[in-house]
Amino acid sequence: MTRRTGLAPARLTVLALVLALVLMAVAVPVRALAGEWRWLLLPDGARMPAEVMFTAEQRARGLMYLKNYPDDRLMLFHYPDNGDHRLWMKNCHFPIDAAWIDSGGTVLAVERDIPPCPAEPCPLFGPATPSRHFVEGTVGWLDRHGVAPGQLLRLEGVAPEPGEAPEPAPPTPPH
Numbered sequence: 001m002t003r004r005t006g007l008a009p010a011r012l013t014v015l016a017l018v019l020a021l022v023l024m025a026v027a028v029p030v031r032a033l034a035g036e037w038r039w040l041l042l043p044d045g046a047r048m049p050a051e052v053m054f055t056a057e058q059r060a061r062g063l064m065y066l067k068n069y070p071d072d073r074l075m076l077f078h079y080p081d082n083g084d085h086r087l088w089m090k091n092c093h094f095p096i097d098a099a100w101i102d103s104g105g106t107v108l109a110v111e112r113d114i115p116p117c118p119a120e121p122c123p124l125f126g127p128a129t130p131s132r133h134f135v136e137g138t139v140g141w142l143d144r145h146g147v148a149p150g151q152l153l154r155l156e157g158v159a160p161e162p163g164e165a166p167e168p169a170p171p172t173p174p175h
Helices: 009-032 056-061
Strands: 036-041 047-053 074-083 096-101 107-114 131-138 154-158
Touching: 036 074, 047 056, 047 154, 056 074
Parallel strands: 047 074
Antiparallel strands: 036 047, 036 154, 074 131, 096 107, 096 131
């Protein structure tokens, strides 16, 4: 009588293949929710990498579920039309500063130290007037870079994704 001592090699191969397919299925949607990295020119002349969220799925996810976000990066929520683009902090783990801008990049409104929402219903933050886009970052980025209503924010070129070696920032155009 033969006694089995483990899984046969063929079963192990099938199990490994199934596990790999499951991991790939999980990884693809997470990467699909990542935005495109661009440089954002700020009023003080600084350039910061900004993850631009173009799709509804990307905008819905935003900073949700992240435990933190680097102080030297921003997230820009890009909308095709003007509208009520207030935000909420559901499933967020840290406070943020945010600026709402028009289609030309002029800052319409700012809010500082927007708190996470621990339980629904979550309040909305932002202007009741229409805006085109908004930019989020860690608390203090607005003050560090002189971002206030009437100031201009401008997207430029492609910025490096986290973990990549940065390319030189494009030159500042003359004013």
